[in-house]
Amino acid sequence: MSNRRKFLRSSFLSSFGLLLGRKLHAGGPYPRLAGNPVVISTWDTGLAANAGAWKILGSNGRALDAVETGVRVTEDEINCCVGLGANPDRDGFVTLDACIMDEKGNCGSVGFLERIKHPISVARRVMEKTPHVMLVGSGAQQFAVAEGFHLEEQKLSDDAKKAYEQWLKKSEYKPVINIENTRSGGAGHGPSAPTRLSNGDWNHDTIGMVAMDAAGDLSGSCTTSGMGFKMRGRLGDSPIIGAGLFVDNEVGACTATGQGEDVIRMCGSHTVVELMRQGMSPEQACKAAVERIIRIKGEKAKEIQVAFLALNKKGETGAFAIQKGFSYALKNNKEERMYTAKSWY
Numbered sequence: 001m002s003n004r005r006k007f008l009r010s011s012f013l014s015s016f017g018l019l020l021g022r023k024l025h026a027g028g029p030y031p032r033l034a035g036n037p038v039v040i041s042t043w044d045t046g047l048a049a050n051a052g053a054w055k056i057l058g059s060n061g062r063a064l065d066a067v068e069t070g071v072r073v074t075e076d077e078i079n080c081c082v083g084l085g086a087n088p089d090r091d092g093f094v095t096l097d098a099c100i101m102d103e104k105g106n107c108g109s110v111g112f113l114e115r116i117k118h119p120i121s122v123a124r125r126v127m128e129k130t131p132h133v134m135l136v137g138s139g140a141q142q143f144a145v146a147e148g149f150h151l152e153e154q155k156l157s158d159d160a161k162k163a164y165e166q167w168l169k170k171s172e173y174k175p176v177i178n179i180e181n182t183r184s185g186g187a188g189h190g191p192s193a194p195t196r197l198s199n200g201d202w203n204h205d206t207i208g209m210v211a212m213d214a215a216g217d218l219s220g221s222c223t224t225s226g227m228g229f230k231m232r233g234r235l236g237d238s239p240i241i242g243a244g245l246f247v248d249n250e251v252g253a254c255t256a257t258g259q260g261e262d263v264i265r266m267c268g269s270h271t272v273v274e275l276m277r278q279g280m281s282p283e284q285a286c287k288a289a290v291e292r293i294i295r296i297k298g299e300k301a302k303e304i305q306v307a308f309l310a311l312n313k314k315g316e317t318g319a320f321a322i323q324k325g326f327s328y329a330l331k332n333n334k335e336e337r338m339y340t341a342k343s344w345y
């Protein structure tokens with residue numbers, strides 16, 4: 001047989017083998033777990049958000065619809081940590097970031113979006129109605145308005161106004177988290193994501209949610225105002241697919257919260273999903289990702305908070321944080337409650 005014929009024959013056989021392999025592995029390393037929907041989301045605002053998501057998940061709806069509906073509940077809360085009521089940037093403007101990803105690898109994202117109440121829904125429209133993944137700034141706003149989203153008045157909530165006025169007293173900008181800072185009585189140094197409150201809890205500015213629906217499919221969403229008093233134009237991890245959120249329907253899904261810069265530099269959520277693909281449980285994968293940040297940051301890791309929250313195809317969940325105090329909300333057919341994640345420190 002000529003070399004060329006041998007080559008063609010072996011390419012055909014290996015492509016056939018690959019196809020067969022794909023077929024055999026369809027659904028990924030885990031068997032599809034139908035009939036056991038579950039949703040998890042970051043921080044205590046996650047309880048209400050999960051209840052919103054459950055309206056869809058509990059009636060056999062799609063995880064994608066659930067994660068959009070769920071985080072919209074948090075975006076709606078005017079005195080909360082994300083959405084238009086949140087802390088502004090250092091020039092006094094609230095700028096919002098969000099992203100969403102479904103079970104087919106479709107994803108959409110908006111960054112530096114102003115005066116729009118539901119950035120998560122704009123992110124979904126980017127995913128469904130444009131050939132792009134990400135729109136930012138005035139272009140994202142223009143797209144939102146063209147899609148029928150209302151342009152809200154820029155008006156700080158009372159909490160955010162108070163925190164901003166406090167910060168303005170020094171208006172000192174250091175892109176390092178002061179862990180003693182507080183949102184309401186804050187010392188006012190630098191940006192504030194997430195900061196430690198006087199009771200020892202951590203303040204935060206993000207909700208990330210991942211869910212599996214009754215059909216066994218995964219989706220995720222993440223929405224934030226980002227660090228309070230950030231430099232104008234700054235984007236964190238939350239709108240970046242692979243950093244603040246990643247979904248792989250064969251393996252699992254992950255979302256992140258905390259100092260976005262440190263999540264971006266090691267592709268946090270993607271890393272966690274890949275570690276789960278290698279066989280780690282959600283908690284082990286989140287811990288290994290946190291350890292990677294600690295190796296990169298060294299001593300400086302003491303000054304920051306980053307937390308990962310993950311779900312695998314078996315419906316198992318887990319989390320891990322750098323600092324104590326990261327809590328997440330879980331809802332499935334059996335329970336609806338808060339969990340406290342383990343931490344490095």
Ligand code: ASP
Pocket residue numbers: 193194203204205206224225226227235236237238256257258259260261
């Ligand atoms: N990850 C967000 C950011 O860096 C902040 C947060 O989670 O609180 O913008």
